Amino acid sequence: MEDFSEQAQSGSDLTFQNFVAGECNSAALAATREVSESPGIKYNPLYIYCGVGQGKSHLLQALGWDFKRRNPDSAVLLVNGEEFSEEFGQAADKQAFRERYSQPALLLIDDFHLLSETARTEILRIFETLQSRKKQLVLTSLRNPQRMAMDERLKSRIEGGLVCKILPPDLNTRIGILKLRAKKAGVSISQNVLEEIAGRVILNVRKLEGAINRLAVLSKAKGEEISVEFVESALRDMMPEFPSERAAAYKEPVEGGQEEFGDFVLEVAKTMSVIR
Secondary structure (H helix, E strand, O other): OOOOOHHHHOOOOOOOOOOOOOOOOHHHHHHHHHHHHOOOOOOOOEEEEOOOOOOHHHHHHHHHHHHHHHOOOOOEEEEEHHHHHHHHHHOOOHHHHHHHHHOOOEEEEEOHHHOOHHHHHHHHHHHHHHHHOOOEEEEEEOOOHHHOOOOHHHHHHHHHOEEEEOOOOOHHHHHHHHHHHHHHHOOOOOHHHHHHHHOOOOOOHHHHHHHHHHHHHHHHHHOOOOOHHHHHHHOHHHOOOOHHHHHHHHOOEOOOOOEOOHHHHHHHHHHHHHHO
8 A cells, every 4th residue: 555645755756747748648647637636526436547557557646646735634545456355355344444445535546457356346335435425536457447347337337437548658758758767867868869769669668767777777887878879789678670579579468368459559560660
C-alpha cells in the first residue's frame, strides 16, 4: 500500500508534473485531473487500461499525490490487485475488511486484472458503499474490462463510469519522455540522437527510461559523447533493427491469446522505418 504522507511525497517522481502528455494518453490524463478536483462526482469509477509500462501506474500515483495536496485531511488508499486479493482471502472478518476499504475518500486499485474472481465480486460491494458515500474508486489494468471475466453487475458499473485506454506512446511523446529523463539524469543528448532512440524503442515507457539510464552510465564511464554511433552500440539489445522485428519485440500479450495492441504496433513499426 502506498504512503501518501507529505514526507513520502517529497521523494516521489510519479506526479502530474513529471507525466509527459501526448495524444496517446490525453483522455486518461484529463480524467484523472478532473477526478482529483471533483472526486466521486463525474467519473465513478474511473478505469484506465493499457499495455505494460505505458503510464497507468504513474497516473494512479500522480492522482493520489494531487488529491492529497488538495485534501490533506482526506484519506487516500492505493493497493495492488494481487495484494488486495491476498488480504481478502486471509481476512477472517469480511465485513471489517469491506469497511476498511470503504473508508478512504479515494480508493486506488492498481493491476485490477490481478484480482481473483472472488475479490472482484468484493470490489462491487465496496464500490456500492463508496458511491453511496460520494467517494471515488479508480482502477487500472492491462486489460479492457469487456474482455475480463467478472460479475456482470461490476462490469456494468465500470462501463457506467469512464473507461480510458492509453495507447502506446507516439513519436513526439517518446521524445518528450527521453528529454525529461535525460534532464533528470544530467546528460546532454542532441535532438537527432533522441529521435533515433524514440524511433526504435516503440512501446514501453520504462524501456525509454532505461535506455537513458544506460546511456548516462556508459557515457560517463567511457568519457564519450552520446552520438548516434554510441547509441547503436550501447542499446543494440534494446533496439530491433527492422520494422518486423520491432513489431514482434514489443507486442503485448493479452490473456486468452489475443493481443490488444498487435495491429497498432505493426503500423507504428512500419511508420518508424522512415526515420532510418
